[in-house]
Amino acid sequence: MTQTPVKKLVLKMSGPTIISMLVTSLYNIIDAAFVGHISTEATAAVGVSFAYMTFINAFGFFFGHGSGNFISQALGARNYSDAEKMAATGFLSPFIFGAIAGILGLIFLTPLSRAIGATPDIISQSNDYLFYILIGTPFMMSALTLNNQLRLQGNARYAMIGITSGAVLNIILDAILIYGFEMGVTGASLATLISQFISWIILLIGTRMKGNVHIKLKNFSPTLEHYKQILDGGLPSLCRQALACISTICLNHSAAIYATQGHEAATIAAFSIVSRCMMFAFSIVLGIGQGFQPICGFNYGAKLYARVRESYTFTISIMTVFLLFSAILGFIFAPNIISFFRNEDPELIAIGTRVLRWQCVSFPLIGLSTATNMLLQNLRKTVPATILSMCRQGIFFLPILYIAPLFLGLQGVEMTQAIADVFTFMLAIPMAVKVYKTMSQ
Template structure:
């Protein structure tokens, strides 16, 4: 596979002068592919497990919230170290960039080991805490017990992926992620049906593909001018840890709250039986798949946004922002219209022959799709604010959808509307988040416009 290198000078010229649509598209394609494939392989898990029984489908949905916590750890160390590495490389300080690469990687790996050991020691209470009902519990324990063994590899893969991406080599990161995902899709049916391992087979396929991704990414880190990971560079000093905390906290807040909201959603749905949990977990996966296109597109906008903001080219930042919002809005509106018309068929892809799962899933999916197009503005705003270091605004906005609004609503709405309250919770949170995003973002866009006019006059 040929991967084209850009020198730092070429990159700078591209980002600050080339046509905006072309630049964003070029940068977004590898990330969109990575995001879509990751979401696809999460859906493949749900699809194959859905062929076993409703309890297995629900168990995968329950364990998914713990996998989100593991991902949050990976993103925390990955974004924290990656941000610092890109700034140091820009300042030609390779020595500190190398130290940070090793520090971020090994801290994530060791944290993963600790989480795995603790999880296996407290397997049953952990499964119950995540929202298992007594009928789902044996399936959750079987699935979770195997998934936990892959924790160190999953967390440190995400660090490698982000570090490589922040060094401007998204295509290398994509190869590592995509190959693991494809392997998972191949191994899933093999272990579940051919080897008759059931839900344990799905877990084993996931762990093997994560170890494969991890090994490939570790190898990719030695190629194409990337920083190789060496243990001798591991420097867990206060200064480095402080940098990781500074750069990683918005991601940790977003992922951590997403995980908390999934656990609360499972607990709220559990009151209405296993079918409700299974239906809601299918809808979460479908939502992730649709959103991954938008997040990948937004990540293509981030380098342009950062470079141009730093260079004082505020009109390019604003043009890029509105371009992404327009394209995302059209895309999500099309998805919403299609999904609304075929909600039952979409959910049936994952769980045929269980009308209760299909009914809950289709209803929840329709509720979510109504507010989907509004999510474009929220996601692109969040990425812009994080990139131009408006950290407080970015953290408030990234915490809003899954935390500030979702957590109170998941307690209030089911109290008044029963199961329908569980189904509509995300949609109501989305509307509130959109209303919050308007003043947070327009304040910054207007400030850029004023600075730009100030520069002209």
């Protein structure tokens, strides 16, 4: 971590995380394609339910990044006892929290579906999909935490195995349960529950492997100091993911409000499909960034600031090149991409094409803000990291989502993410310059 040439190390560490993120995103793509062949309403129902999945991600990444960043720096400083206590606390906390959230969700299932944007014509299928997802919440949330803990310890390869195993199994079970047993959206949900549970078991076994920090119940230490450390390292992730959840819910409601009458489900489904497409491309960016994070943590802990700077600039450059290439392809082939999911609905294809092209316009700008946010987070610059993480889908996104449709109708909703990306990029520039200069001193 502290001696291998930086560029080689970034590529080496990014490889497994890119594969892990790609396979997970590929599962989302294939899952959407399977559901899309059921009906437009089924696609919309799973789409609105994705807001709850984002909620799970928010707290999984919060505890994972918060505990994982602390663990990587503790290992760099050779504080093994502190690392073990944080590993246990970081794992058990989301499991307990996820269990509580899942139980409450099951009790208030229909109100939850309405709250996340389900319209009357899709609420029944939304309930069906959410049922098994709610049961699996503690396993899904703590699996994300385990994945990030292993990755930030430098064991990205095993973290990849745990996540990709679940994703591949999910794809297989989707085909069996949706088509073989004709279970529809319920089959998609049950496939997710089973596969995520298997992934959880694999990742938990990984913590017992030689070289990894072992998770032991006796080390569970829910103290204010431990949660303060988790908050310092994980707050930016929580804010980013929580706002992604809120923005998804608001987007669902706005899409339904400004949709052409009778096409509410098609409009919601179109936005959901584009979201999954962009997530697929963005997964590579996140994979590169997650490969950069342990390098940053170890070298910053060892006070090797020149290596931190070099890894940061290299990460930005490869992110931006990839995003530009993806944006060009996405813009040109937008109609083909959308029709892959649901080719029987012309309205859905037309709306999805416009939304995808708008997002491709600003896509190359995301690299700088993403890498800068990860750098600030690893350096425990909590306030600027949190502010930057809240911009793309919160501070800028939500006001634009409210204002733009008042003047432009549905087109305003379609343009919202692109406008928010431009403003986030402009804010990230001075933050990047400041932290880079600080490390140069």
